[in-house]
Amino acid sequence: MLVKTFGCAVHGIKATLVTVETNISGGVFFFLVGLPDIAVKESQHRIGAALKNIGHKIPGKGVTINMAPADIKKEGSAYDLTTAIGILAADDKIKSDQLADYIIMGELSLDGELRPIKGVLPIAIEAKEKGFKGIILPKQNAKEAASVGDIEVYGATNIKEVIDFFNGQKSLEKTVINIAEEFYSQLGKSDLDFADVKGQENIKRALEISAAGGHNVIMIGPPGSGKTMIAKRLPTILPPLTIEESLETTKIHSVAGKMGKGTSLVTARPFRSPHHTISDVALVGGGSFPQPGEISLAHHGVLFLDELPEFSRNVLEVMRQPLEDRTVTISRAKFSVEYPASFMLVSAMNPCPCGYYNHPEKECVCAPGVVQKYLNKISGPLLDRIDIHIEVTPVAFSELSSERKSESSEKIRERVINARQIQSQRFEKNQGVYCNAQMSANVLRSICKIDEAGQTLLKNAMEKLGLSARAYDRILKVARTIADLESSSTIQTQHLAEAIQYRSLDREGWGG
Numbered sequence: 248m249l250v251k252t253f254g255c256a257v258h259g260i261k262a263t264l265v266t267v268e269t270n271i272s273g274g275v276f277f278f279l280v281g282l283p284d285i286a287v288k289e290s291q292h293r294i295g296a297a298l299k300n301i302g303h304k305i306p307g308k309g310v311t312i313n314m315a316p317a318d319i320k321k322e323g324s325a326y327d328l329t330t331a332i333g334i335l336a337a338d339d340k341i342k343s344d345q346l347a348d349y350i351i352m353g354e355l356s357l358d359g360e361l362r363p364i365k366g367v368l369p370i371a372i373e374a375k376e377k378g379f380k381g382i383i384l385p386k387q388n389a390k391e392a393a394s395v396g397d398i399e400v401y402g403a404t405n406i407k408e409v410i411d412f413f414n415g416q417k418s419l420e421k422t423v424i425n426i427a428e429e430f431y432s433q434l435g436k437s438d439l440d441f442a443d444v445k446g447q448e449n450i451k452r453a454l455e456i457s458a459a460g461g462h463n464v465i466m467i468g469p470p471g472s473g474k475t476m477i478a479k480r481l482p483t484i485l486p487p488l489t490i491e492e493s494l495e496t497t498k499i500h501s502v503a504g505k506m507g508k509g510t511s512l513v514t515a516r517p518f519r520s521p522h523h524t525i526s527d528v529a530l531v532g533g534g535s536f537p538q539p540g541e542i543s544l545a546h547h548g549v550l551f552l553d554e555l556p557e558f559s560r561n562v563l564e565v566m567r568q569p570l571e572d573r574t575v576t577i578s579r580a581k582f583s584v585e586y587p588a589s590f591m592l593v594s595a596m597n598p599c600p601c602g603y604y605n606h607p608e609k610e611c612v613c614a615p616g617v618v619q620k621y622l623n624k625i626s627g628p629l630l631d632r633i634d635i636h637i638e639v640t641p642v643a644f645s646e647l648s649s650e651r652k653s654e655s656s657e658k659i660r661e662r663v664i665n666a667r668q669i670q671s672q673r674f675e676k677n678q679g680v681y682c683n684a685q686m687s688a689n690v691l692r693s694i695c696k697i698d699e700a701g702q703t704l705l706k707n708a709m710e711k712l713g714l715s716a717r718a719y720d721r722i723l724k725v726a727r728t729i730a731d732l733e734s735s736s737t738i739q740t741q742h743l744a745e746a747i748q749y750r751s752l753d754r755e756g757w758g759g
Contacts, residue, residue, distance in 0.1 A: 250336040254329040254352050255373050256319050257366035259537075259584035260498040262373035264350075266315045267326065269333035274309035279330075281314030283321045284536075290324065294331045296357040301407045306338045320582075322536055325364040328353035328383075331406060332413070343413040348380035351409070359405045361385035365504040368497050371395040383409055389422035390511040391501060394494070396426055424511055426490070437515065439480045442655040446642040447473055453637040453749060455659050458484045459666035460728030461682035463570070463592040463632060465555065467751060468639025469609070470602045474595035477639075478551045481593060482516040483656035485549075486664045492547045495587060499546055503539045517548030517590075523557040527565045533577045537584050542569050545590040555596040556624040563629055566592070570632045573685075592633065596625075607640060622752070634684060634721045636751040666731040683728045688720065695723040697738050704740050708747045722746045 249270045255262040277291055295305050312330060314321050329351045335341045352370060354362040363385045371392040374382045381399030382392055389402030401419040403409050411417035441451060450466065454477060457464040466474045488496065497513045500506050506513075521530065521541045532540030542550055552558060569575045573589040598604040599618040604611040611618070667682065674680040677690055686694065697705070705722065708714060714722075726738045726746040735742070 248337050248339065250333050250346065252329050252333040252336070252346055253350050253379070254326050255350060255366075255370040256321055257369055257502055258319075258582070259586060260369055260495075260502055260539075262366065262369040263316075263319060264373060264377055265319070265321065265326075265329075267329050267333050268313040268315060269330070269337040270311045270313075271306060271334075271337045272309040272311070275307060276309050276311075277305070278311045279314075280312070281317045281321060282319065283314060283326075284323070286324050287314075287321050287326055290327045290330055290355075293324070293327055293355045293357065294334065297327075297355040297359040297406055298331065298335075300357065301359045301405070301410075303335060303340060303410075305334060308338075310334060310337075323365070324354040324362075325352050325366075327355035328361065328406060328409065331355060332409060335410065336413075341410060341413045343415070345380075345413060350374040350379050350382040351384075352382075353385045353403070353406075355406060359407060361403055361405055363387040363508070366502045367391045367506075368394065368494070368501040371398060371400070372498075374398060383412070383419070387508050390424055390509055391497070391506055393422045393424045394426055394497070394511040426512075437483050437656075439483055440656045441477075441480050441484065441659055442653045444473060444477055444480065444653055445649065447477065447639070450477055450637060450639055451654070451659070453635055454478075454481055455484060455663060456725060456728050456732065456749075457481070457591070457593070457635055458659075459663045459732050460634075460670070460724065461591060461684040462634035462725060462728065463684070464594070464635040464637065465630075465633050465752070466593075466595045466637050466639050467598050468595075469606050469641060470597060472639045472641045474639050475551075475553055478549075478553075478593050478595060479518065479520075480656060481549050481551075481591075482518050484659045484663050485516050485591075486660070486667050488514060488516060488547060496547050499539050499543050499586065503544060505544065517545050518551065519545040519548070519590075520551040520553065523552075523554050525558070525562060527559070527562045530562055531565050531569060531575050531577075531588075532586050537577045537579070539586045540575070542566065542575060542588040542590055543586040546587045548590060550590045550592050552592070552594040555594040556621055560624065560626070564626065567628055567632065570629075594633070598622075598638075605638070630752060634725055635749040637749055638751050662732055665734070666728065669731045669734065683724050683731070686724060686727075691720055691723060695727050695738060697723070697726075697743065698740075700740050701738060701743050704743055705747070712747070712750075714747075714750055718750045722750065725749055 252267045254265045256265050298304050332351055367388040372395055375395055375398045383401045386402030386404050389400050393400040400422040402422050412419045468474055493512050500513055519541045530540050532543055569588040574585055575588045576585045599613045599621050601612050603609040604618050670682050726742040729742040729745055730738050
């Protein structure tokens with residue numbers, strides 16, 4: 248008897264429908280074909296033990312299973328449940344005409360329990376688009392799948408519940424969530440706040456500008472000056488995720504298996520902070536079975552690289568293209584996958600190996616030329632993609648012990664949201680441009696026009712401070728964001744003057 252059950256293969260952040268055809272005939276054999284990997288081939292042993300422990304068994308006949316389309320590689324253990332239900336149905340142990348109405352996926356343990364799987368959100372979206380009535384999967388994944396809406400989602404704890412469901416002996420509980428209520432109930436929840444940061448008003452201002460314009464930023468300062476503490480609070484002043492952004496971010500985290508148990512959506516902007524020993528593959532994604540890297544997990548959020556010069560040169564250089572294109576393509580001989588990677592890069596570093604170059608009180612003990620060599624670990628092309636360079640100085644004791652309350656993240660966020668709304672209206676006709684940091688050279692020339700006084704100021708600054716040519720466009724972008732924060736339609740000289748301060752590493756002779 249031939250029976251068809253349905254699952255999905257996930258590639259990148261998209262799912263493709265997989266038809267699992269099970270045929271039972273004369274003879275004694277078990278063939279599993281259709282380009283399965285080792286984990287899929289091993290499913291025979293998991294299925295055999297699971298069925299035996301719930302009172303069923305794989306029939307002692309000729310079992311042929313084909314996973315179509317055969318040119319797409321099937322990976323992982325998520326097809327266990329799909330295959331097991333197909334075998335039972337082909338052996339006439341399940342008598343149901345509803346099998347074709349559902350996508351069925353889940354990993355089996357040897358006692359028949361269902362374990363959670365990766366990539367549930369793309370699978371649920373594919374099921375909805377292909378017109379399936381519903382999806383059956385492990386209970387831990389049910390809320391995530393239900394966030395798609397307009398499709399029946401059933402979560403099961405073991406395979407026996409699924410068998411009873413199709414045989415009409417027992418119903419499964421349908422998982423339903425109010426996506427808007429779920430989304431908005433989680434928004435803005437954070438234990439971190441800019442009010443916790445004592446002093447460092449100029450650094451907070453730089454981070455506010457960075458958030459308002461989507462600018463990448465690098466902080467240079469001695470150990471203990473608060474660089475990491477401030478960076479961790481940046482997501483609290485970024486505009487809240489929209490539902491569309493939340494779904495796209497959730498897709499990536501779902502495929503990577505980073506969703507929490509019983510979680511339906513990612514509602515807070517991601518903050519990823521990989522250690523400096525990370526490999527280039529772990530950062531941008533890839534591997535034998537391609538997975539999203541840290542830059543994709545930081546999509547619509549912040550990627551924080553602490554101790555930037557300590558990262559491998561190769562690791563830093565592979566970020567250049569994703570920073571520009573906001574996507575990363577992983578290519579292999581037979582296929583390629585694309586992951587979104589629209590993130591804000593926030594980095595921190597000491598000014599020298601000992602950490603005390605330009606320190607107001609402690610003396611730098613580095614040998615001549617060592618400071619420049621340390622800074623040269625960050626290449627010009629990478630630095631070219633960072634708009635704001637800010638020097639961080641230690642906080643004075645008087646500020647640390649002060650009882651005066653700092654401005655909260657909520658108040659700063661209001662100004663950031665207003666500035667982003669101005670930019671959203673400005674770039675309505677510019678496809679793919681949502682904030683000032685994403686402006687191309689042509690858009691920059693038409694939007695960031697400055698008067699004669701501004702031209703003179705910028706010319707003098709570049710000549711006297713020895714600013715590089717690449718600093719020119721960056722200064723104009725940052726000045727435009729400062730103007731947006733003040734709701735100014737034009738870039739004034741004071742906006743340019745402040746933007747010029749944020750180009751520390753472009754100054755001729757900085758670092759010796």
